[in-house]
Amino acid sequence: MKVMISGKGGSGRSTMTTMLAKSLVSFSVHCDMRAVPSVREVRR
Secondary structure, eight states, rough: OOOHSSSSSHHHHHHHHHHHHHHHHHHHHHHHHHSSSHHHHOOO
16 A cells, blocks of 8 residues: 555555545445444434
C-alpha cells in the first residue's frame, strides 16, 4: 500500500486508496449494523 501511494502518480493514487479504504470501512460497518436489527431500524 505504502509503495503504491508513494509511487508514480502519488496524489491521485493516494486519493483512490483513501476512497477505497473509506468505502471498505463503511461497508463493513454497514454489515455490522445489519447484524443488529434494532440499529438497522433506527438507521432507517
